[in-house]
Amino acid sequence: MKRLHECEKMLVALELAGWLNEANLALQAVVQCYGLLAPLIFYKIPSVAVVQVRERAGGVGGGD
Numbered sequence: 001m002k003r004l005h006e007c008e009k010m011l012v013a014l015e016l017a018g019w020l021n022e023a024n025l026a027l028q029a030v031v032q033c034y035g036l037l038a039p040l041i042f043y044k045i046p047s048v049a050v051v052q053v054r055e056r057a058g059g060v061g062g063g064d
Contacts, residue, residue, distance in 0.1 A: 003036045004049050010036070011056060030057045 010033040017025035033053060040050050 003040065004047075004053070007033045007036045007053050011053065014057065033057050 010029045014026055014029040014033070017023075017029060034057065037050055037053060039045075040047060041054075
C-alpha cells in the first residue's frame, strides 16, 4: 500500500508537469511510478489500483 501511496504522489506530479508543459518532469514521474509498481507487476499481484495507475501513466507518451 505504501508503494501505491507514493505512486499517487507521482501522479500528482505528472499532472502538474502537464500543466506546466514540462515533458522531462512528466517522464521522470512516470519512470518513478513504474519503478514503484515493478514488483507488483512482476509478481502479478492482482490490484485494481495498479491497473488504474498503469493506464493513467501509460497515456503520457502516447504518439497517436
